[in-house]
């Protein structure tokens with residue numbers, strides 16, 4: 001619980017750290033050998049869950065789900081247990097087989113399903129062995145998962161709240177041609193949805209929840225109403241994927257990213273850079289974030305590697321920091337969104353799969369906020385006018401005070417002179 005979010009990372013700090021690392025690298029330039037893994041950052045989505053809500057005419061309301069809405073199911077637990085086992089294999093020889101608290105930090109959003117996903121994942125990753133077994137009947141050991149309250153989370157819960165400039169950008173997005181086109185194309189479909197679901201405010205942006213509900217119900221063998229054909233599901237899926245893009249992309253992607261995914265990216269790159277700088281002194285090897293589809297989309301949109309499809313359950317974005325045989329560092333990214341396949345390599349645009357750290361920092365710099373609070377502020381016309389009037393009044397007052405001061409000083413000087421004159425005269429007299 002002591003895990004605190006710091007304010008968004010200042011790029012100047014990253015740059016100076018990077019400069020230090022460059023000097024280090026030139027010193028270590030004589031090292032030869034293989035590409036060596038140094039540090040891993042994971043950002044994953046929770047596993048399979050019950051729907052977040054039901055639509056008004058839905059035959060399956062909250063009581064149809066064993067733990068109610070938005071909860072991790074046993075399918076979800078298995079998905080994360082499996083991901084944990086995969087990570088254990090992937091990082092064999094890098095991480096200790098047994099849990100070592102100096103090597104890994106886990107942070108989750110403060111939601112039941114993400115906390116439970118992290119726990120299921122760690123159960124797959126660190127089954128106790130030897131001296132770590134505390135109960136012979138239990139292939140499990142406790143491992144800490146840190147979190148902060150949702151309303152204080154400025155890292156993993158998206159969209160990040162209290163950012164007026166982002167609200168303005170979202171509003172402007174709904175006026176773009178892309179958005180209006182989509183709204184137009186699906187007008188009749190949305191009208192039909194309104195009628196069938198009983199949702200009064202159904203729109204391109206809000207239908208994602210209808211898809212989400214029907215999708216969860218289908219996965220859990222709950223028979224859908226007659227109007228839900230495969231064509232309807234396909235249209236709903238397209239609209240839902242589009243709603244993720246509307247949120248973080250479509251319009252002014254870079255500026256939106258500075259206010260959203262760039263905040264998380266800044267923290268991740270800060271840690272990666274610190275790890276490169278500190279070399280082998282640091283024992284920390286893995287940072288693990290348990291979060292949501294929106295977290296993964298915000299991050300991947302900031303990196304400009306988002307495929308446009310909603311991240312699947314337990315999908316995992318991987319950053320790996322390597323030390324190349326010439327002593328320089330590189331960052332490779334992967335996305336594991338299919339348990340039957342090797343993770344997909346993701347390449348930062350204009351870089352290579354093993355992107356030199358210096359290039360990675362330079363290419364992502366446009367989406368790293370310098371001062372999140374300031375960038376989120378909206379200049380209101382009225383306020384600006386008030387500030388200018390205030391400044392003019394202040395300048396006039398200052399001008400007047402300086403004038404007054406000069407005048408008084410002159411007067412004092414005159415008085416002193418005449419006083420000295422008197423004293424001098426007195427001196428003469430004595």
Ligand SMILES: *[C@@H]1O[C@H](CO)[C@@H](O)[C@H](O)[C@H]1NC(C)=O
Nearest residue numbers: 095096097098099100101102
């Ligand atoms: C981790 O592995 C290293 C090398 O194998 C070993 O020296 C160290 O004791 C291990 N740490 C723990 C906590 O098991």
Ligand SMILES: *[C@@H]1O[C@H](CO)[C@@H](O)[C@H](O)[C@H]1NC(C)=O
Nearest residue numbers: 097098127128129130131139
């Ligand atoms: C437990 O450790 C022993 C010895 O280090 C090893 O041979 C065995 O495979 C480990 N078992 C598991 C389940 O990891």
Ligand SMILES: *[C@@H]1O[C@H](CO)[C@@H](O)[C@H](O)[C@H]1NC(C)=O
Nearest residue numbers: 167168170171172173174175
């Ligand atoms: C978008 O901005 C306009 C003014 O530019 C305002 O009238 C409208 O209410 C805003 N819409 C939303 C959804 O905030």
Ligand SMILES: *[C@@H]1O[C@H](CO)[C@@H](O)[C@H](O)[C@H]1NC(C)=O
Nearest residue numbers: 176177178179180181182185
């Ligand atoms: C909008 O739709 C029209 C036709 O439906 C198409 O020609 C045009 O390219 C679309 N514009 C955008 C920005 O998607």
Ligand SMILES: *[C@@H]1O[C@H](CO)[C@@H](O)[C@H](O)[C@H]1NC(C)=O
Nearest residue numbers: 057192194195196197198199
């Ligand atoms: C849907 O449309 C039908 C026929 O127009 C109407 O009878 C029904 O009340 C509508 N349902 C809702 C929920 O609006």
Ligand SMILES: *[C@@H]1O[C@H](CO)[C@@H](O)[C@H](O)[C@H]1NC(C)=O
Nearest residue numbers: 105267271274275282284287
């Ligand atoms: C990464 O950042 C967190 C704080 O956000 C810190 O606790 C952790 O030690 C950092 N890890 C490294 C390797 O710098």
Ligand SMILES: *[C@@H]1O[C@H](CO)[C@@H](O)[C@H](O)[C@H]1NC(C)=O
Nearest residue numbers: 307309310311312335337344
């Ligand atoms: C998995 O991720 C890759 C790379 O982003 C993407 O091309 C693919 O469509 C994704 N698969 C699914 C099922 O989302």
Ligand SMILES: *[C@@H]1O[C@H](CO)[C@@H](O)[C@H](O)[C@H]1NC(C)=O
Nearest residue numbers: 304348349350351362363364
């Ligand atoms: C990638 O390189 C091309 C050509 O050099 C340039 O036009 C583009 O803006 C670059 N993109 C990024 C993300 O830097």
